[in-house]
Amino acid sequence: MGSLVKFRRPLVFFTHWLVLSLSDNRISGLIPPELGNCSDLEVLELRSNSLTGHMPADLSHLSNLNVLDLGINNLTGELPEEVSKCSLLKSLLVDANHLSGSIPDSLSNLSNLTVLDLSSNNLSGEIPANLTGISGLVYFNISSNNLDGEIPVLLGSRFNDPSAFANNQDLCGKPLGRKCENITDKNRRKRLIMLIVIVASGASLLALCCCFYIFSLLRWRKKLKEGAAAEKKHSPARASSRTSGGRGSTDNGGPKLVMFNNKITLAETAEATRQFDEENVLSRTRYGLVFKACYNDGTVLSIRRLPDGSLDENIFRKEAEFLGKVKHRNLTVLRGYYAGSPDLRLLVFDYMPNGNLATLLQEASHQDGHVLNWPMRHLIALGIARGLSFLHTSNMVHGDLKPQNVLFDADFEAHLSDFGLDRLTVPTPAEASSSTTSVGTLGYVSPEAVLTGETTKESDVYSFGIVLLELLTGKRPLMFTQDEDIVKWVKKQLQKGQITELLEPGLLELDPESSEWEEFLLGVKVGLLCTAPDPLDRPTMSDIVFMLEGCRVGPDIPSSADPTSQPSPA
Template sequence: MRVLGYGMMGLRVGLFLALICIRISDIAAQDAAALQALTESWGNLPPSWNTGDPCGNSWEGITCRNSRIVGITLANMDLMGQLSGDLATLSELRILDLSYNQRLTGPLPPSIGQLTRLTNLILVGCRFSGRIPNSVGSLEQLVYLSLNENRFTGEVPASIGNLRNLYWLDLADNQLTGSIPVSSGDTPGLDLLVNTKHFHFGKNRLSGPIPRSLFNSSMTLIHVLFDNNELTGSIPSTLGLVRTLEAVRFDRNSLSGDLPTNIGNLSNVNELVLSNNALTGPIPDLSGMESLSLLDLSNNSFEATEVPRWIATLQSLTTLMMEETSLEGSIPDEFFNIPQLQIVRLRNNQINGTFGIGSSYSSQLQLIDLQNNSIGAVTVAPGYNFTLMLADNPFCQDNRVSLSYCNIQQNPGSSYTTLQSCPDRRCPSEQISSPICNCAYPFTGTFIFRAPSSFGNSNYFRALQVDILRRLQIFRLPVESVAIRDVDVDEFGYLNMHLAVFPAGIDYFNRTGVISLAFVFSNQTYKPPEEYGPYVFRADIYTHFEGRSRDNSRTGIIVGAAIGASILLLLLICAGGYAYFQKKRAKKAKQQANPFVSWDPQGTGGDVPQLKGARFFTLEELQKCTHNFSEANNIGSGGYGKVYKGILPDGQMIAIKRSQHGSMQGSREFKNEVELLSRVHHKNLVKLVGFCFDKGEQTLVYEFIPNGTLMESLSGKSGIRMDWIRRLMVTLGSARGLQYLHELADPPIIHRDIKSNNILLDERLTAKVADFGLSKLFGDTDQKGYVTTQVKGTMGYLDPEYFMTNQLTEKSDVFSFGVVMLEMVTARQPIQDGKYIVKEIKEAMDRTKDLYNLERVMDTMLVTNTSMLVGFEKFVDLALKCVQDEGMYRPTMGEVVKEIEHIVKLAGMNPNADSAAPSQTYDGVSGGNFSHPYSDNSLFSYSGTIPLTRPE
């Protein structure tokens, strides 16, 4: 009996342990399934992510605790794709760092607010776009929120004011608009962030006044950076209540009014930059700012005042910039004896009297710029070792004076000599010589210091090299040496320097090393010396990973024979439970990865995409509309599939673009395309009526456009006579549609396949841009203004710059549109009889003759009535601007629209008229017999490997 009792007890313990095992396996399976679903929308994943369990198989960038995923750190891995809502399933996630992945795009999913344990949300230098979701305010444990250097739009979410644990808030370098949110009633605001140290909002488009309530004495802010925005009004006196401040930037806004006098109480401020505003009134006494190193009040409208004597009391001052601030009088003798003084810029003032500097001045002095003042005499001790600039003063205007400092000079110091320790060392291709003469593939990037108190010199930067190396080695990273190169000051007043970090003991970093280095900078783990102030790091893509395989040895478990059977039984139970729940979770993850799996005809099922006016059609509905897709209703075909004409029960005519099964997209890509088409609404864009995702169908339903394509009208196939006025109006309409995509869609969109076959004409000959199958979100572009992607489009219309570099920009659409404009003139396809339209026009042109001597290549319909071609030369000039080889020389679509509107007015037409509708039929044919306006077929349709030649 006793043995039986012990046996029952053992069985209970075994079952209890089995349940625990199943539960642990279940939770772990949840995380694994969620991560698998999340990454289905990602490309270019690390090789270790191909097999096994994220925790058990040591996936790179994944940190686990008790079989739960608590960290995803994949900075600088060149990931591509979007961030899906599956992320919310990782309920134990603490750290998410996807920084420096410039091909991560799309919006931040609102479900991110469900990650309630998240402490670090770091997405620096990606290409995320859209609005920052209000749900971010639900992340109450958040300490670091870094969304800078993306393409976020809309207002700063007021809900961020709920993040009472927030230490670092960086939303700089986006496209944020609206006012600065502050609390009101039950609505939170930034003024509630009393524990936050960093407000970084520079390089956005924030507008309106700075609220008085934004600052209060309870705050512990050290950095307040609102530079390069569109703020108006005055600087509130409440700023002077935040006594912890160390760096303040409100430069390059439209601020006005007097400076608050209590700003001088901020004794801890090192950097105060208020330049390039419209500030007025007197310059207050700032002698109480005893820590001040950088003072920049340049380019304001202060009252005329003597050069302040209190400046000489600022013993920490290194840089003084007060250009064009209405200073007058002479400079006090003690001015240049400030011990740390390096740079003085006082040009464009009314400083007069005698400028004198003896043998006693700061040993750090590098530059004195007093150009364009009223200085009448100069006494300078010989042998001075700094740059002196005195051009455009009365003293230098005397022809007898021929001194170097009287010559007009550009401000020096904005670029510095590259630091090279081994200039003669030759390294293999793409490798770089390290400071200790070893060749390697370094981890590289750019430091951008946003409020440096000193612009330094080579000695400063060598000291910084030593500091960075020491800190990285303290962090136990595999680093041998670091080098700083190419230091300069940019147009925003930021100090930029290129950093190269060299690996130790080998000539490249593996993925773990790159992830670790990137995280040190993206997470602000590395803190530079105080004089450099706050920074952002912009990492370069690293491609030289070692790719070494690792063998994971497994240690066998030796168990006593007496308990072997029990352990075996327990393991079998666990294995069975794990397999069951893993299968269940995998099925669920697969369903979640399919966004249409739970849709119903009313669109009330789960995970319905955000649609604006697009309707869900069942397959049966579309079959009825088209008589079961009869060939009689087939109006075209292309690589995507066939296009059918249909009639809805309410009488609306529709065009149904039905994919063939061999060309079906993935469900997530199809969902994204439907979302894209459903939210663009403009009279010059073809309207998406709805879609069908039913019984294996992927079908788009458009409004029916009766007069076919522009190409058909120009070629005469449609029977519509395209006179000059109608061509102008069609050009204007299609340009406006494209301008909407570039400038008004949110986020903006690059069409990528503009051609006359994708411009349709309705019953009033209103132009409508169609076929968004190749479109890319403009939010996908990086800080350089392009997105790197496979070349797709139609030969003859392809931007040669995009063709050669794979770098797609909005100017690629402009090039294609320029080719369409030349089609308007010639009625020829871009490549016809082996001739390229752009080259033909350029060779035939003679600007000294009427119509530029283009009659030989013009459409004969236009040549027969040249007296009506008002604005023809301006039209051709604009087209040729659009087809410039380099995108930087092409106009924007907004500029194109304005120029065409001007030409239309010259022709005596109203550019805001609804259409250029035909009032009668032409050649006995009414405007209505078209073949395939929605198909994407073309003799020159292109998608794939770039050939070795390019268009002329």
């Protein structure tokens, strides 16, 4: 990926846009206050970038705004009270930033709000009690802040999930199960305990220094002689260590970069990523950063650097070896791994030069859909279904299927990514974000997975159905409210007979009398079958592959993936 991209001014060409989605890019700098001039804007998504500075108060001029997603950036300052003037706002996500100050009382004026995530910031003070007045709120997360005081009783009863309030040291009340005490007495006890610990530590350190000083005086002459002898004895070993090569390429049994098919060293990989430089970052996910690695021989690979963890090295090696055996033309195949210290765990994958499905859909909507015609959308859906079916046949569950996890090779063939990685990482408290739950991503995760906290093959089928409906209609799940999600909206259009309302602009040229029209309708029906409320009523992925293959419009696009990859089970 190229260098960091900054917002440029003036932004007059944004004025009449309804949707501005630039998530998962490498945009840096300040959020331009001129965005407040985009009076028609309904969706503003700038998640997972490198934005800095304060949230512009000018965003309050966006009177038609429904979704504001600024999560996973480097924003500072306070959450402006002016945001409460966006009366139509339904989703407010500013998680994983560096916001400080208190939560504005004025947020209670957002009567249409359904999603509110302020987690993983530096917010302080008490939780405004009037937030309970937002009747439509269905997702609420303020975890990992510096909030204190008692959780409002009605708010704690309504969101009876401790994870929504976790990692706030001085927060108490239901559902945390932490009794509220007098804050003054609590702080006094803390200061007293800290004073005792400091005095005791100082006394112990002083006694230890005295003992060490006396011992050093008694042994001084003897240590000089032993030190000289030890220097002669160990100097060859140190010289050998200096000439043994890189951190991952040692001849004395140290960690090495393990490659299944070719020979690449850790030193070469570090050089190919420019020492894991920020400019080479392709994407940021809950499983760490993904870098583009360009080797001297022309080879290009994707290197995923997993977040720091304490997973045992032997267990990590075993899981990585297992994941390396999972091969299919519609999956991103693991080509190697590095199992050194917990702060440097690497996974090596094939490089996918054509980005992900989320970006492709966004580009298609900006170009009136001409990039994605019906045959291409059908082949993408079929590729996703085949990859997921193979995982299920291998007794694996993906757990987080969404457009960002569908990557494209040089031939634009779909490859599922980010599967099986939960077995290689150790969960952290900060892992959850505003749009990501512990079992998937908001808008794509099945209702039963949210309730049980467990993902299954049936919940994967539900997520596939949502992705399929988004692929066919161009509608993103977060654009809808609790009362009308994408599934209900599609059903409503079918019941009204307004089928053309379902068509993405690039599909408007479909002839109602053509076979492609029937194939499109079949795809919509498959999506509705996958999203049945009862998991037992959903088809299996092998059944879905069979149905989608039944509406095949032409031969498969040739794949540039590994020709030894296994075919999808029918």
